[in-house]
Amino acid sequence: MAISRISKKKLRDPQADAPSEAAKAILDTAEGLAQTRGYNGFSYADVAEQLGVTKASLHYHFPSKADLGTALIERYHRVFLRALEAIDLRTNEPDKKLRYYIELYDSVLNNERMCLCGMLAAEIATLPIPMQEGLRLFFDENEQWLIAVLEDGLRIGAFRFKETANERARMIVAALEGAMLVARSYGDPARFHVVASSLLSDLSQAGRT
């Protein structure tokens, strides 16, 4: 019943631990609950009720809640990575890449959900260590992808900013996560959109002298 760490291999290898249909359904339901209510805001009973099964059968697939939580982060991370790769295939223009990136966040919010990892980040002090590590890995990977896009944009003159790409990437992640948090408090996606617009506007305008 050891709680498995989240390895980079596991994140990228499509063959790793192909989950059963039942496990997928559990993950889907738990993900929705975690994104709306938080890790401490949902229980096995909630998941079981939504799926029409018993709590005991959930424990067969995910022995402990820590296992379930770790699997949630792992899958969310993996899906997100694939979405970033899809963006890279769709366009080479840094400006468009960034807009697609923002659309990823937007689609989550339109489901009246918070980013899973942003949500769990709030509760981090109450989470098992492997989940804490998984969150940081997710943010790291977001940052790395953004850095590449920002540096590319800077090089070809699509973006302008004074700090390092790393610093700007951290600022963008923070602003988007915070924007989701606040927008959801008002049930108003427009609050997210104005933040996204400001971020894009600053990138195309800032630093001119």
Added chain:
Amino acid sequence: MAISRISKKKLRDPQADAPSEAAKAILDTAEGLAQTRGYNGFSYADVAEQLGVTKASLHYHFPSKADLGTALIERYHRVFLRALEAIDLRTNEPDKKLRYYIELYDSVLNNERMCLCGMLAAEIATLPIPMQEGLRLFFDENEQWLIAVLEDGLRIGAFRFKETANERARMIVAALEGAMLVARSYGDPARFHVVASSLLSDLSQAGRT
């Protein structure tokens, strides 16, 4: 045992419901727990243990957890408003005001805490209605104060931005809340500081043509 709404009067009137010393101690302890673990991450038992009293005595001061939660938001909001008023007295320069504002957030983070209202915003779907309303009131007031500072800065040429002051204010609140969220996940306040710097930098640089 009706859960009291958060009224604007109550927020501003220093005579309203002067809490007992015991109630203050409970609020102090509960506030710390809520800021680090979230509303669903702490219990009356946690508060009681830290204070060396029994759960029952907590219920005397705050009959239900919803009462306690509402009181937490109310007090946090009131203290924050006073801090904003103090900034207005300390300086008239929009740039300095904004830096002091950011320092407010920074001091919270240096206590290894998240902004109470940012934390509760994540859990909003699980909160009683009066608490939800209290959160929005807090964000509204932040926004209003920032709008005044931003408009002032724009007028005297200290700030430059293309959107409305309202939109820029929302972007700043989102970025600071998100920056706290992520910085705390790494236990690294520097992650907050780089976001703050970017925000200030964009305000002084953006929009030049």
Added chain:
DNA sequence: GTCTATAGGTGGATAGAC
């Protein structure tokens, strides 16, 4: 794999003595 049944603990909350 999923079920029934249940263990063992903790959650918020109340009654009533002091």
Added chain:
DNA sequence: GTCTATCCACCTATAGAC
């Protein structure tokens, strides 16, 4: 106001039948 004692609902988790 604070205590002891207690209630009941819910939590995570396990045993064992099917």
